[in-house]
Amino acid sequence: MAGGGGRKVVELFFDVLSPYTWLGFEVLCRYRSIWNIDVKLRPGFLSGIIHATGSLSAMRFVTAIDMAHPEFVESVSRELWKRIWSTDEDITQPESLLSAAQKAGLPSEEAQKMLKMISSPEVKNRLRDSTEEALNYGAFGMPAIVAHVKGTPHLFFGCDRFELLAHLLGEKWLGPLPPVKAKSHM
Known part of the structure; x- marks a missing residue:
């Protein structure tokens, strides 16, 4: 898509609900004359996207695992993230969910049981209740981190709030890859 006079057009699809989009919006608006681009603002609906x-199926699968085998929630979730964000693979089809569970070490027969559970009212209700609980804390996106300190919940949104979280907890933020503490050999 080219703009008038040979200028390049950059479209920004946005929803004012997204703070990350606001950052992109401001950067593009600042750079439109520097980069000699036409910025075409395209309002959209984030929830629709x-x-x-x-x-939904992936999160129901993880919810079912949480209900029956909570010890696998971390590893299955990590495998699903790897599929969608690292290897650009599907996370919506049953085979994809089973593959992630297999890589996470969940026995095949148990993964099959979890897959069958995703359409159960118990799993649907548990995922809905968890989502509503996040909304009740004030979540407007994810990640939503709620720290409970001295009986008071504190909401943090986004993956760039760990320094603030550490301060609230009275801890020190050591960056995204903190040194591993040596285990004592007693």
Whole structure:
């Protein structure tokens, strides 16, 4: 898509609900004359995009695992993230969910049981309740981190708030890859 006079056009699809989009909006507006581009602002609906690209089956699968085998929630979740964000693979089809569970070490027969559970009212209700709980804390996106300190919940949104979280907890932020503490050999 080219703009008038040979200028390049950059489209920004946005929803004012997204703080990350606001950052992109401001940067593009600042750079439009520096980069000699036409910025075409395209209002969109974030929830519609999320719904259309859906992680519902994956999150129901993880919820079922949490209900029956909570010790596998971390590893299965990590495998699903790797599939979608590292290897650009599907996370919506049953085979994809089973593959992630297998790589996480969940026995095949148990993964099959979890897959069957994703359409159960118990799993649907548990995922809905968890989502509503996040909304009740004030979440407007994810990641939503709620720290409970002295009986008071504190909401942090985004993956760039760990320094603030550390301060609230009275801890020191050591960056995204902190040194591993040596285990004592007693």
